[in-house]
Amino acid sequence: MPELPEVEGVVRQIRPAAIGKKIEEVFVSDTIRVSKTSGKEAIIKRMETDMFISRLMGAQIISVERRSKYIYFTLKKDGEFLLVNHLGMSGAWFYVDSLLSIGEEKFRKHVHVVLSLSDGNLLAFSDIRRFGEMRVLKEETDFPPLLLMAPEPFEESALAHFLQMAESPKYQNKPIKEVIMDGQVISGCGNIYATEALFKMKIHPNRAAKRISRTRKVELFQTIVAILLESIEAGGSTISDYRNVNGESGNMQNRFGMYGKKQCMECGSMTKSLQIGGRTSVYCPTCQK
DNA sequence: TTTTTGATCCGGAAGC
DNA sequence: TGCTTCCGGATCAAA
Incomplete structure (x- = not known):
């Protein structure tokens, strides 16, 4: 994808x-x-x-x-x-x-x-x-x-836009995963990178946006940006059907800690999955609270 | 009016 | 092996 x-x-x-x-x-x-x-x-x-x-x-x-x-x-x-x-x-x-x-x-x-x-x-x-x-x-x-669409995540205005949207009435009660996957809040973060960023931040995907402090929201945003940049460097992620213009797969999927995993790469617990905003969300019940 | 749900674009993977 | 079911970015209409 x-x-x-x-x-x-x-x-x-x-x-x-x-x-x-x-x-x-x-x-x-x-x-x-x-x-x-x-x-x-x-x-x-x-x-x-x-x-x-x-x-x-x-x-x-x-x-x-x-x-x-x-x-x-x-x-x-x-x-x-x-x-x-x-x-x-x-x-x-x-x-x-x-x-x-x-x-x-x-x-x-x-x-x-x-x-x-x-x-x-x-x-x-x-x-x-x-x-x-x-x-x-x-x-x-x-x-x-x-x-x-939200500003490009690498633009200076993107963080302020994210905070403003995430704290607005429309989004504050929604699960954080649904919020960061919404293109009007952050541009370009789909299921894969949302899953990875929340795992890295040890945030449960179903946690309401308003139950995450301002500081942690800023860190989460910065984590998403860092993962996106890391993935660009790695040539993207190939889950099944992504190929670049020369027909080559990416390498980022080899660095995943959570997406598509049956076991948590951190603690070894069996991962769980649940539907959030109509999409499958994988997380570690031990690490992500 | 606003928000949520469901249909829509499909082939392929997985389960039985 | 063959059938059925499920999945998914994003939009848009309907509830």
């Missing part, structure tokens, strides 16, 4: 490959075409397939940036506009000379959008579960949820 560090890795690799290139052709898989034709919002959101293709065709890629877990491609054709992409559960980009160069079959057979670039190479978007998203926007304001 790609979270912020994985998306950052992808963006860093796509950027040098894509910037300045022109999109000469756009290919959308038959699977997506059929789903779209039957009225579903499969990957390409709020736009018909043919319109999506004609908007991208002939555009030049000006920049590739990450915002939270989203990838923003700034494109230029007449004026500038955005292609906003979310990797969802299993989305992956490959920069290859041919689709046959995608090594693993499970990715190769689920390629759904291909951008053919002016350097002769392809930027191919593969998505096994099709939870990924592509949106063509005139500007960011055309998709309001983007504007509600």
